[in-house]
Amino acid sequence: xxxxxxxxxxxxxxxxxxxxxxxxxxxxxxxxxxxxxxxxxxxxxxxxxxxxxxxxxxxxxxxxxxxxxxxxxxxxxxxxxxxxxxxxxxxxxxxxxxxxxxxxxxxxxxxxxxxxxxxxxxxxxxxxxxxxxxxxxxxxxxxxxxxxxxxxxxxxxxxxxxxxxxxxxxxxxxxxxxxxxxxxxxxxxxxxxxxxxxxxxxxxxxxxxxxxxxxxxxxxxxxxxxxxxxxxxxxxxxxxxxxxxxxxxxxxxxxxxxxxxxxxxxxxxxxxxxxxxxxxxxxxxxxxxxxxxxxxxxxxxxxxxxxxxxxxxxxxxxxxxxxxxxxxxxxxxxxxxxxxxxxxxxxxxxxxxxxxxxxxxxxxxxxxxxxxxxxxxxxxxxxxxxxxxxxxxxxxxxxxxxxxxxxxxxxxxxxxxxxxxxxxxxxxxxxxxxxxxxxxxxxxxxxxxxxxxxxxxxxxxxxxxxxxxxxxxxxxxxxxxxxxxxxxxxxxxxxxxxxxxxxxxxxxxxxxxxxxxxxxxxxxxxxxxxxxxxxxxxxxxxxxxxxxxxxxxxxxxxxxxxxxxxxx
RNA sequence: CACCCCCUAGCUCAGCUGGUUAGAGCAUCUCACUUUUAAUGAGAGGGUCCUGGGUUCGAGCCCCAGGGGGGUGACCA
Numbered sequence: 001x002x003x004x005x006x007x008x009x010x011x012x013x014x015x016x017x018x019x020x021x022x023x024x025x026x027x028x029x030x031x032x033x034x035x036x037x038x039x040x041x042x043x044x045x046x047x048x049x050x051x052x053x054x055x056x057x058x059x060x061x062x063x064x065x066x067x068x069x070x071x072x073x074x075x076x077x078x079x080x081x082x083x084x085x086x087x088x089x090x091x092x093x094x095x096x097x098x099x100x101x102x103x104x105x106x107x108x109x110x111x112x113x114x115x116x117x118x119x120x121x122x123x124x125x126x127x128x129x130x131x132x133x134x135x136x137x138x139x140x141x142x143x144x145x146x147x148x149x150x151x152x153x154x155x156x157x158x159x160x161x162x163x164x165x166x167x168x169x170x171x172x173x174x175x176x177x178x179x180x181x182x183x184x185x186x187x188x189x190x191x192x193x194x195x196x197x198x199x200x201x202x203x204x205x206x207x208x209x210x211x212x213x214x215x216x217x218x219x220x221x222x223x224x225x226x227x228x229x230x231x232x233x234x235x236x237x238x239x240x241x242x243x244x245x246x247x248x249x250x251x252x253x254x255x256x257x258x259x260x261x262x263x264x265x266x267x268x269x270x271x272x273x274x275x276x277x278x279x280x281x282x283x284x285x286x287x288x289x290x291x292x293x294x295x296x297x298x299x300x301x302x303x304x305x306x307x308x309x310x311x312x313x314x315x316x317x318x319x320x321x322x323x324x325x326x327x328x329x330x331x332x333x334x335x336x337x338x339x340x341x342x343x344x345x346x347x348x349x350x351x352x353x354x355x356x357x358x359x360x361x362x363x364x365x366x367x368x369x370x371x372x373x374x375x376x377x378x379x380x381x382x383x384x385x386x387x388x389x390x391x392x393x394x395x396x397x398x399x400x401x402x403x404x405x406x407x408x409x410x411x412x413x414x415x416x417x418x419x420x421x422x423x424x425x426x427x428x429x430x431x432x433x434x435x436x437x438x439x440x441x442x443x444x445x446x447x448x449x450x451x452x453x454x455x456x457x458x459x460x461x462x463x464x465x466x467x468x469x470x471x472x473x474x475x476x477x478x479x480x481x482x483x484x485x486x487x488x489x490x491x492x493x494x495x496x497x498x499x500x501x502x503x504x505x506x507x508x509x510x511x512x513x514x515x516x517x518x519x520x521x522x523x524x525x526x527x528x529x530x531x532x533x534x535x536x537x538x539x540x541x542x543x544x545x546x547x548x549x550x551x552x553x554x555x556x557x558x559x560x561x562x563x564x565x566x567x568x
Numbered sequence: 569c570a571c572c573c574c575c576u577a578g579c580u581c582a583g584c585u586g587g588u589u590a591g592a593g594c595a596u597c598u599c600a601c602u603u604u605u606a607a608u609g610a611g612a613g614g615g616u617c618c619u620g621g622g623u624u625c626g627a628g629c630c631c632c633a634g635g636g637g638g639g640u641g642a643c644c645a
Binding site: 005062117138139140145255257264265413414470496 | 569577580581594596597602603606639640643645
């Protein structure tokens with residue numbers, strides 16, 4: 001493995017620590033009794049503390065040094081004085097271990113006393129120093145100046161996502177985003193369990209990918225010799241549980257959809273699904289309002305958030321607009337009573353591209369998506385979707401052309417989707433059959449018929465309202481992020497290609513001495529074939545040039561020696 | 569999948585019209601320094617210019633192909 005200069009220095013320091021009898025990766029637990037942020041917040045001088053964390057910076061001034069120690073809560077300055085740390089004759093711990101062998105990024109434990117420096121910085125005077133973990137790779141050197149401006153920030157998205165561990169260490173705001181994510185989920189879970197609803201787990205591997213319109217990932221079960229799908233939704237399973245007699249069930253469901261990736265889509269994402277018996281979608285709107293307000297308070301302490309420079313107000317109630325009115329307002333088109341032909345004409349007038357496979361529902365969805373969606377910045381419920389685009393939703397109580405469904409839009413993005421659930425088994429069967437006809441027309445996202453689900457409905461499901469909330473997107477809204485990758489710890493990326501090191505053993509098999517083999521490889525001859533094909537004179541010249549340039553402590557090569565390698 | 573942009577030291581980035589030995593700040597190493605905080609001062613080392621071809625007397629720069637990433641569109645939540 002080829003190491004950078006800085007890595008080689010650190011490996012050498014590691015070896016020297018061992019020579020001094022210091023285990024750079026000790027086994028015993030370290031008895032931490034204080035953390036940086038709470039300590040600084042309620043600072044009192046003269047307190048004995050035992051802390052552990054990562055050294056983020058060092059300022060060495062001869063016999064005294066300052067360093068920043070970062071733990072899970074934040075950073076605190078530590079002060080190391082040679083004679084405080086090493087009161088006896090032996091100053092090795094300070095002079096050699098701290099000053100020479102430790103680096104930025106190393107994890108240490110310290111015991112000491114709190115005090116305030118001349119410049120007023122809350123600090124810890126270190127009296128004991130323990131190496132807890134030596135780091136081999138240098139961290140990016142992010143610095144913040146007096147005005148709070150960040151210099152040399154670690155910003156490359158590729159590196160940040162691939163090495164999230166580094167991102168979290170050097171970019172504190174990233175850590176706060178994921179703490180906020182956890183708070184949002186916790187607030188939702190508490191709100192449900194307080195009301196007696198049950199958190200459940202349903203299958204991720206499904207024989208029929210149901211409950212949504214999307215392309216699934218497919219896999220295969222060997223023992224059963226059947227295809228299985230990673231779930232695109234868990235809706236149909238949760239409804240089976242309502243049939244079974246639970247009043248309220250919910251699941252934070254990791255769903256998988258084999259579709260495009262962009263700043264609002266990741267192949268796997270998290271939806272909170274909640275189903276509550278004997279309720280309808282009006283009740284659900286109020287429930288969602290309260291839920292989002294609570295989630296916002298959990299993150300911000302109030303119901304206001306900022307997103308991409310715009311204030312978003314999560315204070316209930318939210319505006320409610322029917323889909324018909326939304327389209328009427330933004331396009332002048334009244335979809336009420338319009339047939340497929342009329343809709344196609346309207347799309348043509350509005351310059352919206354459509355495909356032959358699209359039915360009424362998809363056409364209306366296109367118009368809304370193109371002309372209306374982006375207008376809804378503040379949380380807004382769009383209600384009463386056309387029946388064709390909602391095969392699992394109860395028909396509207398006043399007009400069977402529409403359904404009792406709403407979606408919640410924030411900042412022009414769909415965040416939640418909810419229905420008065422269709423519980424009429426005859427109607428549900430007919431709706432599935434409509435989907436089959438769409439599939440026959442070429443709609444590859446039309447739903448499959450789930451016979452077992454229909455059987456469950458035939459046993460009787462109480463009137464139920466259900467909602468799915470896009471957790472990743474909600475977290476984006478609440479943490480001022482415009483990319484889903486910023487709220488997923490490990491967003492999906494193409495696998496990284498690790499350049500495998502040269503096969504030094506194969507080179508040595510040609511007769512190349514072990515001490516020369518890595519240099520031969522580094523000079524560009526990293527396979528036996530490349531050595532054998534080389535002209536001995538040219539190879540010798542190149543390697544001796546390499547030797548000189550890199551000041552290798554090896555005798556210059558003779559032509560006879562090189563000829564034995566190439567077999568010439 | 570289409571179009572546009574990016575890939576240079578550990579990190580952030582310069583690098584002109586193709587022209588000497590590819591630069592800067594931070595980081596690293598050596599020395600000095602007992603209250604600093606983007607510590608300071610002096611000195612030094614560090615490069616597969618993403619990869620592979622091509623054009624050229626000469627390529628980090630131009631051309632072709634490939635890889636990775638970002639943005640926009642399409643699809644979707």
